[in-house]
Amino acid sequence: MKERTHLFNLFEIISIITAAVVVVFTSVLILTIIVRGFPYLQEAFLSKEIQFSIKLSLYTASIATFICMFLGVPTAYALTRTSFPLKKLCQIIIELPLSMPYLVLGLSLLLIFSSDLGKALKELGFRVVFDKNGIILAQTVVNLPYVIRFIRTAFQEVDERLEFISGSLGASKWKRFTTITVPLSKNAIIATIILTWSRCLGEFGATLMLVGATRMKTETLTTSIYLNLATGDNGAAMASATIILIISFASLFITNWLGRKNSKESRMKDVTLR
Amino acid sequence: MNAMVEIKDFSIQLGSFKLKNINLNIFDNEIFAVLGKTGSGKTVLLESIAGFYRRFSGNVTIQGKSVIEIPLEKRKIGFVYQDFGLFPHMTVYDNICYGLKIQKMDKEKRKKKVAEMAEILSIEHILKQYPGTLSGGERQRTALARALVLNPKMLLMDEPFSALDPATKQSMYEQIKEIHKIFGCTILFVTHDFNEAQIMADRIGIMVNGELRGIRKSIDLFKKCQDEDINNFLCGNSRGEKDAI
Numbered sequence: 001m002k003e004r005t006h007l008f009n010l011f012e013i014i015s016i017i018t019a020a021v022v023v024v025f026t027s028v029l030i031l032t033i034i035v036r037g038f039p040y041l042q043e044a045f046l047s048k049e050i051q052f053s054i055k056l057s058l059y060t061a062s063i064a065t066f067i068c069m070f071l072g073v074p075t076a077y078a079l080t081r082t083s084f085p086l087k088k089l090c091q092i093i094i095e096l097p098l099s100m101p102y103l104v105l106g107l108s109l110l111l112i113f114s115s116d117l118g119k120a121l122k123e124l125g126f127r128v129v130f131d132k133n134g135i136i137l138a139q140t141v142v143n144l145p146y147v148i149r150f151i152r153t154a155f156q157e158v159d160e161r162l163e164f165i166s167g168s169l170g171a172s173k174w175k176r177f178t179t180i181t182v183p184l185s186k187n188a189i190i191a192t193i194i195l196t197w198s199r200c201l202g203e204f205g206a207t208l209m210l211v212g213a214t215r216m217k218t219e220t221l222t223t224s225i226y227l228n229l230a231t232g233d234n235g236a237a238m239a240s241a242t243i244i245l246i247i248s249f250a251s252l253f254i255t256n257w258l259g260r261k262n263s264k265e266s267r268m269k270d271v272t273l274r
Numbered sequence: 275m276n277a278m279v280e281i282k283d284f285s286i287q288l289g290s291f292k293l294k295n296i297n298l299n300i301f302d303n304e305i306f307a308v309l310g311k312t313g314s315g316k317t318v319l320l321e322s323i324a325g326f327y328r329r330f331s332g333n334v335t336i337q338g339k340s341v342i343e344i345p346l347e348k349r350k351i352g353f354v355y356q357d358f359g360l361f362p363h364m365t366v367y368d369n370i371c372y373g374l375k376i377q378k379m380d381k382e383k384r385k386k387k388v389a390e391m392a393e394i395l396s397i398e399h400i401l402k403q404y405p406g407t408l409s410g411g412e413r414q415r416t417a418l419a420r421a422l423v424l425n426p427k428m429l430l431m432d433e434p435f436s437a438l439d440p441a442t443k444q445s446m447y448e449q450i451k452e453i454h455k456i457f458g459c460t461i462l463f464v465t466h467d468f469n470e471a472q473i474m475a476d477r478i479g480i481m482v483n484g485e486l487r488g489i490r491k492s493i494d495l496f497k498k499c500q501d502e503d504i505n506n507f508l509c510g511n512s513r514g515e516k517d518a519i
Contacts, residue, residue, distance in 0.1 A: 164326060165359045167346035169373035169424060179372075183363045 030245065036234075037242030044239030052216050053224040054243060060132060060220065061200035064139035068196050071140075072147035073189075077177065079148070080155040081163075097145045105141055106209025109134075113210070134211035135218060139200040147196055154188030155181060190258050194251045201247060276302045278428055278460040279323055284332035286322060293318050293484045296332070300462055305454060307471035307492070308464040310481030311507065316464035317356075317432050319481065323462065324351050324430055336428070347376075352421025352459070354431040358413040360405035366416050367401040373424040391419040394456070395449065411442040418450075422457055431463035435470060447473050468495065468508070480504055 044050045078084070079091055097105055112118060113128040121128065128134040162184070163176045171179060182189070204222040211218040213227055221240050228237035279300040286293045293315045300306045308316045321327065323334055325341035334341045336349065353359070360369050370391055374384045392398045395415040405413060414434060421429055435443045451474070454461055465471050471478045472492045480488045482503045490497065496508055 159359070161355060161359050162361060164324075164346070165353055165355070166361070166372070168324065168349065168351050168353045169420070170347045170376040171372075172347055175376060180361065186363075 033238065033241045033245055037238030037240075037245075040235035040239040041242055044236060044243065047236070049216060049219065050224065050236070050240060050243070053219045053221050053240065056132060056135070056218075057201050057220040057222075060135040060139060061197050064136045064143065064200045065193060065197040067136070067140045068144050068147040068200075069189075069193060072144060072151050072192075075148050076151035076155055077181075079152050081160075081181075094148055095145050097141065098149065102142055102203070102205030103209055106138055106206030109138060109141060109206065109210045113137075128210070130211050130214070130218065132211070132218065135207050135220060138206035138210045139203045142203050142206050143196050143199050146199065147192055150188065150192040150195075151185070154185035154192070157188075158184045187258065191255045194255045198248050198251045202244060278302050278304070278337060279462070280333075280335045280338075281323070282333045284322065284330060284334055286318065286327055286330040288318060288327075291315065291318070291484065293322070296486045298479060298486060298489065300460060303458055303460055304477065305451075305461045305475045306463075307475035307478045308462070308481055308486075309466065309468065309471045309478050310464075311466060314481040315484040316466075316481050319486070320430050320432055320462065320464050324353055325349060350424070350427045352424065352426035352429040354414070354417045354421055354429070354434050356433040356436060358405075358417035358434075360408075360413055360416055360420070362405050365402055365404055366397065366408070366412075369405070369416055370401075370419045370423055372420065377424075387423055388419075391423045394453070395419050410437040410439075411446070414438065414446065415449075418453070422453060422459075425457060426459055428460040428462065431461070433465055434463060435465070435467070443470070450474065471495065480507070482507060 075094065079087065079094075084090075110129065113121070113134070118128060126133065128137055158181050163180050166176045166180045167173075201220075202222060203220075204226065207218075207220065207223070208226070213219070213223045215227060219227065221244050224240040225237045225244075228234070228240065277299040279298070281296050281298040284293070284296040291313075296319065308319055310316045318327075322330065323336075323341065325334070325344070325346060328342055336344065336351075341349065360366075361372065364372065367388060370388045371384050374387060379387070388401070389398070392401060395418060397412060397415045397419060400408060400412055400416070405416070408416065414437070417434075435446055438446060447470070450461070463474070472495055475492045478490055478492050478495055479486050480490070482501075487501050487504050488499060498505055
């Protein structure tokens with residue numbers, strides 16, 4: 001018995017040391033950006049180019065996040081709560097981009113929108129290649145499979161029996177969805193929105209393939225880092241990186257804060273599992 | 275007596291488990307218990323009657339209509355799960371009020387109805403609490419109130435007393451019988467407790483390995499029959515209970 005306790009403690013110690021290594025490594029990464037970028041931050045905020053890239057990044061990330069949620073929530077519902085032919089195959093196709101390099105996704109978008117279809121859309125006034133619409137499209141395509149995966153997992157975790165009870169109390173499928181499924185996955189949905197927005201903000205590979213990197217035209221914050229590093233302006237690049245970091249911190253903080261705010265009181269709240 | 279539920283040649287396969295060739299009639303205003311060991315298929319039978327599953331052979335009808343052809347929201351079934359299935363993000367009041375809100379009942383009427391139910395089940399003091407803070411007995415009363423506030427035609431309960439201590443169980447037996455008198459609905463519940471089945475039910479169905487092997491009046495529960503599995507099950511359990519005493 002004594003030996004087992006000793007082994008358990010050793011395991012705990014090893015896990016804590018591993019966690020400490022991860023924390024130190026991540027802290028060094030973050031601090032490097034902050035320390036190198038902070039001195040240039042004020043100058044960056046006054047720069048028209050950086051202001052443009054912040055606005056473009058916030059605008060495209062917000063629209064792309066909205067589109068991802070608009071498409072992702074019904075898709076996740078269909079995958080978890082309905083049955084239709086070839087459902088498994090559909091799920092594999094939807095989640096396939098998760099394992100694809102973003103450059104490849106960007107390349108396929110470029111090929112599609114450089115074709116006759118793309119030219120026809122351009123003539124109708126919907127420009128994609130080398131346009132900010134392309135940035136939104138690239139961010140959406142890259143993040144949609146993540147949104148579907150996250151929301152699908154959240155819906156799967158909702159006890160279907162609660163929806164069944166809700167139905168037995170007279171609720172239609174729509175009411176069951178809005179009064180039971182969504183509120184019980186609320187934290188996951190909010191976290192998904194914020195994380196998707198952060199990921200859209202940091203998207204680069206697919207965007208670069210589809211819209212290129214043109215100053216003051218398709219220059220998002222990540223593109224700004226790339227352009228400034230390419231021209232040797234390391235300070236501006238670090239400042240852009242710091243801005244992305246600040247936004248990421250803020251979104252992570254909001255996610256955690258909302259998670260804590262929405263947690264329900266429980267009899268088990270003071271119990272620590274030993 | 276009219277049959278509230280008619281089950282004819284019902285079979286269902288769920289993974290490796292199979293419910294085989296069930297034939298059963300449950301009558302209006304009856305209290306019927308489904309008795310069996312853990313894993314005998316009691317809950318699956320209950321869920322099948324409620325129309326939880328869509329792929330099966332045979333037929334399950336409620337008041338003459340096939341259960342899966344009636345939309346869930348129009349079946350007028352109250353369902354109480356073993357863990358009571360309360361909505362964790364709603365207070366006790368909102369849980370009870372849920373079905374009334376769906377019916378778009380006037381707010382004042384809703385308040386009155388919930389207050390009446392809360393009084394019958396002695397849960398007035400917990401209406402503002404969330405399910406996570408309630409005891410087993412309080413959760414069960416809340417689940418019952420939520421189901422009964424809509425005056426269902428039938429109340430289905432999956433081992434509703436298993437999580438309760440003996441004293442609470444006794445008082446709940448009385449309360450359910452009282453509720454049955456007040457609301458006059460058909461009650462179907464599953465249990466593995468012989469004593470509970472005898473106290474509560476008019477008739478008892480005995481499940482063994484996915485089959486409904488016998489239906490008896492509750493006073494005849496321990497009568498010997500030709501089915502050795504049933505005799506073994508009943509003797510084993512009663513002996514166990516005596517040993518425990």
